[in-house]
Amino acid sequence: MKVLAVASEVFALVKTGGLADVAGALPAALKHHGIEMRVMLPGYPAVMAALKDAKPVKVYGDLFGGKGRILTGRAQGLDLLVVEAAHLFDRPGNPYLGPDGKDWPDNWKRFAALSYAAADVGSGEVAAFMPEIVHAHDWQAALTPAYLHFASGPVARTVMTVHNLAFQGQYPASIFAQLKLPAAAFAINGVEYYGGVGYLKAGLHYADAITTVSPSYADEITTQADGMGLDGLLRLRRDRLTGIVNGIDTDIWNPASDAHLAQSYVPRNFIQRREANKREVERRFGLDQDDGLLFCVVSRLTWQKGMDLLVQCLDDLVGLGARLAMLGAGDAQLESDFTQAAARHKGRIGTVIGYDETISHLLQGGADAILIPSRFEPCGLTQLYGLRYGCVPVVSHVGGLADTIVDANEAALEQGSATGIQFAPVDVPSLTRAIERSVRLYADRKAWNGLQKAGMKTDVSWEKSAARYALLYKNLLHRS
Numbered sequence: 473m474k475v476l477a478v479a480s481e482v483f484a485l486v487k488t489g490g491l492a493d494v495a496g497a498l499p500a501a502l503k504h505h506g507i508e509m510r511v512m513l514p515g516y517p518a519v520m521a522a523l524k525d526a527k528p529v530k531v532y533g534d535l536f537g538g539k540g541r542i543l544t545g546r547a548q549g550l551d552l553l554v555v556e557a558a559h560l561f562d563r564p565g566n567p568y569l570g571p572d573g574k575d576w577p578d579n580w581k582r583f584a585a586l587s588y589a590a591a592d593v594g595s596g597e598v599a600a601f602m603p604e605i606v607h608a609h610d611w612q613a614a615l616t617p618a619y620l621h622f623a624s625g626p627v628a629r630t631v632m633t634v635h636n637l638a639f640q641g642q643y644p645a646s647i648f649a650q651l652k653l654p655a656a657a658f659a660i661n662g663v664e665y666y667g668g669v670g671y672l673k674a675g676l677h678y679a680d681a682i683t684t685v686s687p688s689y690a691d692e693i694t695t696q697a698d699g700m701g702l703d704g705l706l707r708l709r710r711d712r713l714t715g716i717v718n719g720i721d722t723d724i725w726n727p728a729s730d731a732h733l734a735q736s737y738v739p740r741n742f743i744q745r746r747e748a749n750k751r752e753v754e755r756r757f758g759l760d761q762d763d764g765l766l767f768c769v770v771s772r773l774t775w776q777k778g779m780d781l782l783v784q785c786l787d788d789l790v791g792l793g794a795r796l797a798m799l800g801a802g803d804a805q806l807e808s809d810f811t812q813a814a815a816r817h818k819g820r821i822g823t824v825i826g827y828d829e830t831i832s833h834l835l836q837g838g839a840d841a842i843l844i845p846s847r848f849e850p851c852g853l854t855q856l857y858g859l860r861y862g863c864v865p866v867v868s869h870v871g872g873l874a875d876t877i878v879d880a881n882e883a884a885l886e887q888g889s890a891t892g893i894q895f896a897p898v899d900v901p902s903l904t905r906a907i908e909r910s911v912r913l914y915a916d917r918k919a920w921n922g923l924q925k926a927g928m929k930t931d932v933s934w935e936k937s938a939a940r941y942a943l944l945y946k947n948l949l950h951r952s
């Protein structure tokens with residue numbers, strides 16, 4: 473079976489968050505199921521520079537305001553279809569933001585072009601690759617099912633995956649005339665959304681199947697509280713909506729062979745060997761060297777991730793004798809809050825503001841626990857990396873965090889099934905209690921090592937989830 477995945481970022485070519493990890497890992501995971509997946513993404517400079525054996529397979533005289541081509545090629549072990557359009561994508565830096573840190577004003581056009589090109593592939597216009605399924609990820613690819621709906625002739629079936637309902641791609645109605653969609657599409661049963669154009673709304677309306685990245689999040693987004701305005705549509709389409717938990721790339725995230733670590737390790741020797749990584753984290757983050765609990769954070773610094781709550785717990789965390797190594801970037805206020813806390817608590821809190829793949833691996837391999845106090849979390853990947861690396865996840869009880877971590881309550885501890893610490897509700901008192909619980913549990917080193925061992929045994933690979941996607945694709949093809 474041939475499947476075209478459409479995404480605005482793909483690891484290791486371009487990454488701002490978890491979407492890239494998933495889009496980059498799925499093709500290999502699906503190969504074992506007889507699925508040939510190619511990924512379509514924009515021709516950003518980093519993509520064009522890495523592309524090998526590039527061949528044009530479609531040419532546009534005018535692709536949303538300039539010349540464009542679809543190129544096939546390979547990069548970083550992936551089979552790609554790249555939308556080359558210099559006027560839209562030949563810009564350095566972040567794929568979504570200009571140098572002023574604001575969204576590019578023509579993002580609506582850039583990602584309409586991505587979806588438009590994907591729909592051409594999905595309607596069989598590109599002989600080099602004729603997919604039976606087109607799998608669109610997030611709002612940037614979400615017009616694809618709309619374009620395919622209005623294409624003539626046989627077209628591929630469509631899957632729309634929501635990685636984060638908070639990002640919807642909403643634009644004023646005035647752009648509609650330039651989207652190359654028929655007038656009929658501007659309707660409540662179409663792309664229209666509160667008087668404007670909603671990209672994700674369109675994808676959710678037109679896709680043959682909808683998925684999100686955990687069963688709990690699939691439930692949450694059908695409620696008014698967490699549906700971010702799209703819960704009504706999602707309730708209507710509940711029979712087409714499934715939650716499939718993300719896996720992780722267990723080759724890239726493998727403590728036995730991870731070149732980013734000071735010391736690699738396996739479950740048999742992790743207790744001693746992780747020490748060297750802990751020392752390296754202390755060095756990099758300017759922390760005191762001691763044997764107390766060392767927490768880490770690897771995160772976008774945003775409201776979603778509950779980082780403002782953590783800021784309010786830092787004095788208590790230090791008061792309990794724990795330390796924190798924080799790697800993150802995002803909201804300027806939060807960056808400055810963490811920097812100030814580090815200045816206040818020299819040797820106890822260390823920060824690296826920025827995005828750093830190497831340090832993110834080192835933290836998982838050296839810190840004792842990873843704090844993830846998200847207000848909502850569609851799946852979450854860092855807790856899965858934590859499980860694999862013996863870095864105990866301390867998480868809020870929401871979405872994919874609730875689905876993937878077994879709380880260290882008495883029963884679970886006794887059975888040896890506990891893998892982390894969960895807390896609810898998502899507020900400062902309950903996060904503080906979770907930090908206290910972690911410190912207490914860490915003092916009982918045998919129990920703590922038990923959590924680490926159970927985590928490291930957990931299957932966080934793509935195996936089960938890839939099988940679910942494969943089944944979903946197969947069912948879609950057989951549906952009349």
Ligand SMILES: Nc1ncnc2c1ncn2[C@@H]1O[C@H](COP(=O)(O)OP(=O)(O)O[C@H]2O[C@H](CO)[C@@H](O)[C@H](O)[C@H]2O)[C@@H](O)[C@H]1O
Pocket residue numbers: 488489490491493494635636685718770771772799800801826827828829832849850851852853854872
């Ligand atoms: N400063 C930094 N330096 C280095 N690496 C950093 C970093 N900040 C974050 N990362 C990395 O970026 C990724 C973030 O993964 P998350 O699951 O938290 O995804 P995110 O919220 O971006 O995406 C959305 O999509 C994913 C994928 O479906 C869902 O898991 C998630 O719930 C949803 O919000 C991880 O690989 C993490 O290690």
